[in-house]
Amino acid sequence: MAFEGLTERLQKAMEKLRRKPKVTEADLRETMREIRLALLEADVNFTVVKDFVKKVRTKATGAEVLKGLNPAQQIVKIVNDELTELMGSEAVALNKAPHIPTVIMMVGLQGAGKTTTAGKLAYRLKNEDHARPLFIAADVYRPAAITQLQQVADSIDVPVFEKGTDVDPVEIVREGLAAAKANHNDYVIIDTAGRLQIDEQLMDELANIKELAQPNEILLVVDAMTGQNAVATAQGFDDKLDVTGVVLTKLDGDTRGGAAMSIRAVTGKPIKFVGEGEKMENLDVFHPDRMASRILGMGDMMTLIEKAQKNFDEEQAQETMEKMRANEFDYNDFLAQLDQISNMGPLENILKMMPGMANNPALKNLNIDPKQFLHIKAIIQSMTPEERENPDLMNPSRRRRLAAGAGRPIVEVNRMIKQFGQMRKMMKQVTNGNFSGMQNMMGGQMPGGKMGQMAMNRMARKMKKDKLKRMKKLRKLRKK
Structure with missing residues (x-):
């Protein structure tokens, strides 16, 4: 990261x-x-x-x-x-038109990830706003640009308006906007051409598209790995087009991150989104306060919670919480949690959002192979229904049978069962708001030193508060 x-x-x-x-x-x-x-x-x-x-x-x-x-x-x-x-004090929302369609113009240099980002944005709008976006393929120069956009669009089920490579891009945009109005699309996302570097011809074409489309949002897509060149690129596009926001891509790559901290200060334009990963769901709103917290190693609990909320069923989560509190969390619950966690992204990235864990030595070179999840699932799926519901049944003969059934070494089975037992104890401590027991399990030191302890204490207070609210609600229901 x-x-x-x-x-x-x-x-x-x-x-x-x-x-x-x-x-x-x-x-x-x-x-x-x-x-x-x-x-x-x-x-x-x-x-x-x-x-x-x-x-x-x-x-x-x-x-x-x-x-x-x-x-x-x-x-x-x-x-x-x-x-x-x-970095901008607070998150800045996407500009929206008072009537449909909202027009978003994607601009940037070649290779910055414009087309993929356009797809991620459309996916986000579809899932969060239940919108009906339309792509306009206005890049007629780059080989296979239209094909790439079509592939991205097909993967998220969004239509593409295109006229091939022999029509002027401004005319394509004109006809595309008319099609969007006729079809009542909520959003139009214009995928424009890029260059290896800024040139006058490209800027003139983009300026003509802007004049015609009158976009509500001009999003400049910038590769965070280019460092200070990203800032120079942002200045060049902004001088000609007056961009409304920036999207930083490849923030999960081998980058020093200086672009994220310089662009807002140099151009005055907000970073609206950041891309961390290749999947269509890997586009997040940029929160300067959360990024500052991550930079200082204090974690990013809010983003972690939001990711969890997207992937976890609320009713199931509440049921799991009660089971944890009563120490009744079993292998069936664990299997369900593994599926939901794997949908949140790489585990090492999730762990680094916890207070004090960004540069924790234990995570320094951590690279969790997704196959490890599959191995754990294979071991659990080799259990009988009774064994899954009662984790205390795991005697040596049962463990040997599991190892043979899952095709994994007995050492791996023993390790998984031991870690599951430790996790159950820790979960009970956390869900009851008692971090002292958890601290003892971790050798007397919470992650992140004092900052980690402060964050954990805040979580404990919130859990206690939520518990009191639930109890009040329950008492009211009983009275009725």
């Missing part, structure tokens, strides 16, 4: 600060130096870094911070707040 190097450097700088019994001006200067170097290494624009460090130093300098309670924590908060502001 992007920012791993930056997160590691910043976490080290903050941890060094937290270990100080008191923070001096010299300590603050050293921390600012570490932050500046970390940002520059992440390929953040030099001017942006300079302004950022100046703002943090100004807010962190002074008796009210350095001589106050927990100065290190206050400085962390200042850095977090400034990172959030640097």
Whole structure:
């Protein structure tokens, strides 16, 4: 994932600060130096870094911070707040027309992922807004561009308006918009041509399409792996077209993440979406506060919760929670959870959203093979119904039978059963809002040190609050 190097450097700088019994001006200067170097290494624009460090130093300098309670924590908060502001303060929604169709024009250089992003956006609109989008294939230059768009469209069942490669793109857009109005499409997504670099001919064509279509949204698709070139690209397109928002792709790749932190500051245009993964569902709204939290290693619980909500059935989740609380969670429940978790994306990415886990040594080189899930499922599916419902039945002879039935080594079966037992204990602690037992299981240390403990404590308070609400509701129902 992007920012791993930056997160590691910043976490080290903050941890060094937290270990100080008191923070001096010299300590603050050293921390600012570490932050500046970390940002520059992440390929953040030099001017942006300079302004950022100046703002943090100004807010962190002074008796009210350095001589106050927990100065290190206050400085962390200042850095977090400034990172959030640097990237845009809050999420910016997609512009919508007062009447249909809403016209979205996708622009960007060749290879940035425009067509795939157009597909992801259409998929999102279909699933979240129950919309009826239409693609207009306006890239008549790149070989197989129309074929690629058609393949993406077929995979998500969205129609494409195209006139081949011998018609002027502006005319294609004109006829496509007329077709969208006739068919009452909610959204029109125009997939425009790109180039290997910005040139006058391309910009003139895009400007003509803009003048005709009067788009509600001009989304610039930028490859985050190009670093500072992404910022220069954004400036070039914005100068000519006045883009309304940016989509960063390949944020899960081998990238230092500087583009995400520089584009808003340099162009003033919001990052609206980020792409992390190849699947059509891998397009997320960009939340600056959550990204800042991830960069500082404090996790991203809100995104994790949202991902869970998309993939988990609420009624089933409530039933599972009650089973966890009563220590009745069995292998049938575990099997259902595995299916739902695998739909949320790679497990290592999910774990890194938890507080303090972004650069946890245990996850540093973690790359969970999806086949491991299949092996676990094979072991569980080799159990009898009675064994699935009663995990305590697993004696040595039953384990040997499972190993033979699943075609897995006995060591692997034993390990899975042991881990399942530990997980049950931990789940009971968490669902009852008791993190001290969980802390003991983890060797007395919660993930992410004090920050992890604070986040876990917040979760515990929320769980207790939710529990009280449920009990109140239940009492009311009983009275009725």
